[in-house]
């Protein structure tokens with residue numbers, strides 16, 4: 001498929017990007033790795049008369065861990081995440097999740113910024129960022145601002161980001177305890193039928209803190225506070241896991257599509273969450 005004609009821009013600083021976004025408004029989009037946007041343009045699901053490439057903007061491709069905070073530049077690729085030693089040491093759930101995204105070719109190009117900014121319910125990073133209680137850092141004509149990942153997603157492909165704003169980085173506190181990212185998919189390279197991101201910390205033999213987020217089970221990622229609460233203070237045994245799964249099922253709202261009917265998705269959601277809790281607890 002061939003996309004509709006578009007103008008291509010490659011500014012070398014963020015002021016240039018924002019000026020173009022202001023000039024063209026809704027007719028302009030930034031492009032990062034292009035592995036969500038270009039397919040949508042080719043399928044004519046997105047028409048973008050003005051395409052603004054971010055790849056020449058300095059300072060957007062970095063991973064840092066300072067004073068207990070992980071910061072990831074928006075143009076950092078999933079491949080970069082997988083191969084970063086500091087990232088592995090600080091937040092190993094990032095590598096575990098990134099390895100389950102698409103395939104190596106997509107991961108070489110797909111960026112963290114594109115993955116979270118797109119608002120695609122199928123993307124894995126938005127739920128992961130909610131599990132980690134991340135902050136998204138945006139810049140635009142009015143200056144810089146920060147939005148919590150848990151407040152960012154409004155509906156499928158609709159986010160808190162204004163048309164003239166660019167996501168520059170994401171950050172989160174170094175997570176404590178055990179982790180797991182569990183994903184059920186039809187085949188290697190596919191989006192999730194259901195996925196669960198879990199972080200659990202332990203005090204003695206009890207769960208001290210927990211955070212749980214689910215992917216592709218609603219038109220936005222689902223951070224299930226009730227599921228996490230069902231685990232806190234317990235020994236994370238069968239009864240607690242069952243209660244957490246039941247609470248999560250109250251929060252999701254899957255729809256039928258080519259990945260299966262609603263009942264199957266709810267079943268898959270329960271299985272992935274049960275497995276993710278067990279693995280996270282074993283690592284806590």
Ligand SMILES: Cc1cc2nc3c(=O)[nH]c(=O)nc-3n(C[C@H](O)[C@H](O)[C@H](O)COP(=O)(O)OP(=O)(O)OC[C@H]3O[C@@H](n4cnc5c(N)ncnc54)[C@H](O)[C@@H]3O)c2cc1C
Nearest residue numbers: 032033034035036037102110111113114115117123124167
């Ligand atoms: C075959 C295939 C399988 C895939 N499977 C998965 C999967 O299993 N899980 C998964 O999570 N993803 C999957 N993806 C998507 C892939 O991870 C994408 O590359 C990623 O989601 C988007 O990143 P990108 O850098 O390519 O963004 P782009 O395609 O360049 O951009 C996506 C959208 O985000 C906007 N955007 C990009 N960067 C910014 C920014 N810094 N600020 C503001 N807006 C921005 C763009 O304007 C566009 O609207 C798959 C893709 C393909 C082609």
